[in-house]
Amino acid sequence: MIEATLARGDEAKKQKMTSEPEVGTDTKDREDALLDEIAMRHKKVLIRRTGVIHGTLPWHDFRNAITWRRAVQIIFVLINAYIATAFYFWVRHFETNAAGAPPIRPEGVEGWLPIAGLMNLKYALTTGVMPEVHAPAMLLLAAFLLTALLLKKSFCSWLCPVGTLSEALWRTGKRVFKRSLYPPRWLDIPLRSLKYLLMAAFLYVVMAMPAAGIEAFMMTPYGLIADVKMLNFFRFIGITALITIAVLMLLSVVIPNFWCRYLCPYGALLGLLSLLSPTKIRRDPDACIDCGKCAKACPARLPVDVNRQIRSAECTACMSCVTSCPAQDALQLALPPKKIVAANGDTAQIAQRWRRCKLSGAMVAAMLALIVGGIIIGAYATGHWQTPVSDQVYRQLIPKAQMLGHP
Numbered sequence: 001m002i003e004a005t006l007a008r009g010d011e012a013k014k015q016k017m018t019s020e021p022e023v024g025t026d027t028k029d030r031e032d033a034l035l036d037e038i039a040m041r042h043k044k045v046l047i048r049r050t051g052v053i054h055g056t057l058p059w060h061d062f063r064n065a066i067t068w069r070r071a072v073q074i075i076f077v078l079i080n081a082y083i084a085t086a087f088y089f090w091v092r093h094f095e096t097n098a099a100g101a102p103p104i105r106p107e108g109v110e111g112w113l114p115i116a117g118l119m120n121l122k123y124a125l126t127t128g129v130m131p132e133v134h135a136p137a138m139l140l141l142a143a144f145l146l147t148a149l150l151l152k153k154s155f156c157s158w159l160c161p162v163g164t165l166s167e168a169l170w171r172t173g174k175r176v177f178k179r180s181l182y183p184p185r186w187l188d189i190p191l192r193s194l195k196y197l198l199m200a201a202f203l204y205v206v207m208a209m210p211a212a213g214i215e216a217f218m219m220t221p222y223g224l225i226a227d228v229k230m231l232n233f234f235r236f237i238g239i240t241a242l243i244t245i246a247v248l249m250l251l252s253v254v255i256p257n258f259w260c261r262y263l264c265p266y267g268a269l270l271g272l273l274s275l276l277s278p279t280k281i282r283r284d285p286d287a288c289i290d291c292g293k294c295a296k297a298c299p300a301r302l303p304v305d306v307n308r309q310i311r312s313a314e315c316t317a318c319m320s321c322v323t324s325c326p327a328q329d330a331l332q333l334a335l336p337p338k339k340i341v342a343a344n345g346d347t348a349q350i351a352q353r354w355r356r357c358k359l360s361g362a363m364v365a366a367m368l369a370l371i372v373g374g375i376i377i378g379a380y381a382t383g384h385w386q387t388p389v390s391d392q393v394y395r396q397l398i399p400k401a402q403m404l405g406h407p
């Protein structure tokens with residue numbers, strides 16, 4: 001490895017000579033110089049990624065994965081804000097027994113019914129029949145499971161509004177307090193297992209239900225308006241739930257992704273599936289200068305700077321590590337690389353190793369849009385997207401929603 005690195009020294013030296021910073025008072029220039037120093041200490045030569053300024057790509061660079069992720073996160077927050085508002089007015093129409101045609105029901109609200117989605121998934125898999133009620137809940141769940149199979153737990157860091165809120169909270173906390181808290185390992189591991197216990201409990205309950213029982217449940221008044229019950233939970237939230245949410249939010253300010261890391265059963269399920277994903281964060285030791293910037297940037301505290309690939313169920317494909325890496329072709333979200341030995345260690349050879357294997361931020365965004373959008377369009381075209389429940393039934397049930405208990 002050292003041989004290969006030294007061999008590509010000529011080219012690197014040329015690059016260094018043109019890009020060597022003047023060590024002055026500017027902290028970022030000093031950071032650049034420090035990277036060269038670290039590389040030398042590890043008997044390596046830093047070949048900087050093209051376009052990198054002070055160790056990172058500028059936000060407006062097309063290749064900056066974080067910019068793509070932010071754009072997708074913002075789009076999903078806006079979509080969910082629209083869904084919540086439109087659904088509220090739709091419910092109010094029936095609650096107030098308003099005259100005329102109801103507003104359009106935003107079917108995307110079904111994405112907030114993961115338990116109904118899971119129940120319907122079991123129903124569909126055991127009977128081979130498409131469920132009638134809350135079919136979109138199942139289809140959206142299937143889309144998100146597919147994203148985990150192909151792109152690690154990208155749902156959490158690219159699509160989920162709770163994940164986005166969580167990230168905004170800890171980043172704000174870090175900016176204010178200049179640091180984040182990480183529980184010690186002896187506490188972190190048992191805490192992380194909580195989400196798997198919650199996931200196992202949900203899976204057990206759903207798997208124990210026979211298909212006929214699931215069908216019967218979905219046809220009960222509670223099952224038919226499970227979406228309205230979910231909205232009412234937040235509209236008429238009790239003091240205990242409110243305090244719980246407030247505590248979770250406060251904890252998220254100081255401990256990165258507290259809810260996601262320790263308690264979210266949805267993330268636990270996606271994380272387990274993500275272990276099968278062929279795309280992983282992969283490090284090329286030939287190009288890496290062992291600076292440790294990637295591990296420092298990882299909110300999941302994964303040893304990106306040590307391992308050749310990250311298999312962990314905690315990796316959310318957020319690509320913070322990739323963006324923070326200063327070295328050309330050292331770190332990628334990628335399929336297994338081609339086995340090309342960088343005999344002369346030049347950048348062209350190392351780049352060739354990753355050609356057609358690595359995924360850019362734009363590609364991840366496009367794949368997510370294709371998976372989720374494709375399933376929605378398919379469901380719409382086959383008539384499985386719109387609810388089959390009539391306005392008349394909603395007119396009867398929604399005003400009584402608060403009186404309906406779980407069957």
Ligand code: SF4
Pocket residue numbers: 281297298299300301302304310314315316317318319320321322
């Ligand atoms: S390893 Fe990289 S992509 Fe995975 S969670 Fe850490 S920073 Fe994000």
Ligand code: SF4
Pocket residue numbers: 283287288289290291292293294295304305324325326327330331
């Ligand atoms: S992979 Fe990590 S340790 Fe290696 S150069 Fe990139 S940021 Fe530094």
